[in-house]
Amino acid sequence: MIKNKSLILHPPDCHELPDAKALQHALHQLRFIDAPLDKEANSYLAGDDFLQLIIFLGCSPSVELAPTEEDKPFCYIRFLQPENGPLLITSKHTNNPRCSSCRKEISSKTDVVAQWQKEKDVQLSCPECGFTGKAQDLNWRHSAGVASFFIEVNNVFPNEAVPSDELMSALRKMTGSEWDYFYYHD
Numbered sequence: 001m002i003k004n005k006s007l008i009l010h011p012p013d014c015h016e017l018p019d020a021k022a023l024q025h026a027l028h029q030l031r032f033i034d035a036p037l038d039k040e041a042n043s044y045l046a047g048d049d050f051l052q053l054i055i056f057l058g059c060s061p062s063v064e065l066a067p068t069e070e071d072k073p074f075c076y077i078r079f080l081q082p083e084n085g086p087l088l089i090t091s092k093h094t095n096n097p098r099c100s101s102c103r104k105e106i107s108s109k110t111d112v113v114a115q116w117q118k119e120k121d122v123q124l125s126c127p128e129c130g131f132t133g134k135a136q137d138l139n140w141r142h143s144a145g146v147a148s149f150f151i152e153v154n155n156v157f158p159n160e161a162v163p164s165d166e167l168m169s170a171l172r173k174m175t176g177s178e179w180d181y182f183y184y185h186d
C-alpha cells in the first residue's frame with residue numbers, strides 16, 4: 001500500500017486519529033497541500049510552500065512537484081488511515097529497533113514485526129536494562145512507525161529531506177500532540 005520511497009509523518013500515539021478533513025483544510029491553508037490528485041484517493045499535489053515545509057538537504061537535484069509528460073516520479077502527499085486500526089509500517093530500509101532507555105538493540109525487526117502481527121499490544125523487553133514497551137515505544141531511528149493515521153510524502157529517499165520545524169509545530173497546533181516521522185524505502 002506504500003509506494004517504494006517516502007517520508008511518512010504520524011501522531012505519536014498509535015491510537016490517535018486526527019480529524020482528517022480539518023487537518024487537510026489546515027494543511028491547505030498552510031500551503032503544504034494543493035488540489036486533490038485525480039489518479040489516487042486521498043492524494044494531493046504539493047502546495048506552494050511545500051519546499052519550505054519539507055527541507056531537502058544537501059545539493060539535491062531539482063525536485064519534481066507535478067506530473068510530467070515523461071511520467072517522472074514527483075512529490076505528492078497522501079493521507080492514509082488503515083481500516084483495521086494501528087499499523088506498524090516497516091520496509092527493507094528499517095533498522096532493528098533499539099531500547100528507548102539504554103539504546104541497545106531489542107531484537108531483530110523481523111521478530112518484532114512477527115510478534116506485533118500476533119498481538120498489537122505485545123510488550124517487548126530489553127535484554128540489557130529491563131525496559132519494557134510496545135512497538136511504538138521502541139527507537140526505530142526514523143525507519144519505521146506505528147500509527148492509525150499517516151501523512152505520506154511520496155518520492156523522498158531516506159534522509160533526503162526532513163520536515164521543517166514550521167511543519168512539525170503546525171501539526172502540533174492542529175492536533176495537540178508532537179508528531180514523529182520515518183522513511184520508507186523498499
Ligand SMILES: [Zn+2]
Nearest residue numbers: 099102126129
Ligand atoms: Zn535497554
